[in-house]
Amino acid sequence: MHSFDAALHALHYVRQYPLNRLYPLLQVDPELETLPHMKPSQLAYYFQITLKQAIQLHAEFHQVYQTDWHAFYAKQQIVPIPFYNEHYPISLLNVYDPPAMLYCKGDITLLQKYKKIAIVGSRKATNYSQKCLTAIIPPLISQNIAIVSGLARGADRMAHETTIAHLGNTIAVLGNGLHYHYPREHKTLQLEMEKKHLVLTEYPPHMPPQKWQFPKRNRIISGLSDGIVLTEAELKSGTMSTVEYGLDHGRNIFSVPGDIFSPLSAGPNKLIYEGATPVLHGQQIIEEMKNNSSRK
Numbered sequence: 205m206h207s208f209d210a211a212l213h214a215l216h217y218v219r220q221y222p223l224n225r226l227y228p229l230l231q232v233d234p235e236l237e238t239l240p241h242m243k244p245s246q247l248a249y250y251f252q253i254t255l256k257q258a259i260q261l262h263a264e265f266h267q268v269y270q271t272d273w274h275a276f277y278a279k280q281q282i283v284p285i286p287f288y289n290e291h292y293p294i295s296l297l298n299v300y301d302p303p304a305m306l307y308c309k310g311d312i313t314l315l316q317k318y319k320k321i322a323i324v325g326s327r328k329a330t331n332y333s334q335k336c337l338t339a340i341i342p343p344l345i346s347q348n349i350a351i352v353s354g355l356a357r358g359a360d361r362m363a364h365e366t367t368i369a370h371l372g373n374t375i376a377v378l379g380n381g382l383h384y385h386y387p388r389e390h391k392t393l394q395l396e397m398e399k400k401h402l403v404l405t406e407y408p409p410h411m412p413p414q415k416w417q418f419p420k421r422n423r424i425i426s427g428l429s430d431g432i433v434l435t436e437a438e439l440k441s442g443t444m445s446t447v448e449y450g451l452d453h454g455r456n457i458f459s460v461p462g463d464i465f466s467p468l469s470a471g472p473n474k475l476i477y478e479g480a481t482p483v484l485h486g487q488q489i490i491e492e493m494k495n496n497s498s499r500k
Contacts, residue, residue, distance in 0.1 A: 303406035325359025325435035343486030345372035380413035431456035437471035
């Protein structure tokens with residue numbers, strides 16, 4: 205493995221800095237040739253961390269630097285995709301803080317071949333979300349649009365399973381490493397997607413789920429997608445962070461209107477009031493995306 209690849213793999217294995225955090229280092233060491241020889245004080249400067257944190261980073265980096273990363277990931281049937289790889293999605297590279305590395309299991313051609321729509325919603329999503337997705341997803345599949353979601357309980361699971369049931373392609377973005385199945389009841393679904401669809405994460409395989417990792421994951425869901433559909437969500441739902449990322453990324457925002465007395469419709473209804481496109485059927489999304497493309 206080239207020295208740049210080896211250094212980046214080792215660095216990302218111990219610290220999952222997004223690409224923008226690496227820019228100061230890459231400006232002075234574009235091939236990462238001097239990274240293995242840097243002192244903790246230099247690491248502290250380039251990564252804007254404390255000396256204590258840099259000392260720990262220095263030690264952890266050198267513990268794994270000599271790893272044969274190709275063999276390490278091949279044995280686990282994991283495909284690492286660094287930011288300069290041809291399979292790395294351009295749409296994700298264009299966000300403010302793209303992951304420096306993606307770890308994938310499944311069909312990585314889904315990252316390049318298909319238009320993508322993210323579908324997100326509450327973990328407490330009701331049968332109303334399921335009925336809406338049955339109307340929204342099949343037309344998207346007919347246009348070779350892949351469905352992106354986060355493999356969480358509720359709306360995410362509904363989105364993945366509805367896509368699979370209608371013979372479409374779906375991508376799950378995890379907030380943990382690929383060694384973990386979270387939530388546990390989604391293990392069977394995750395394993396199926398790893399074989400026939402695509403599961404990816406910015407976290408190395410050994411990293412367990414942590415609460416703070418899931419909001420960060422949402423920027424990847426948005427970054428991968430051409431548009432975002434919100435089904436059900438409370439006003440202060442964590443799901444809304446995906447929509448906020450989408451607005452920052454200039455994505456099309458679609459919202460499923462709902463019962464004005466339901467707390468789970470408060471988020472989507474508020475988005476519609478603020479200008480999101482109300483969606484009643486998947487064909488609307490297709491037409492809106494075509495109209496937006498023609499205006500560019």
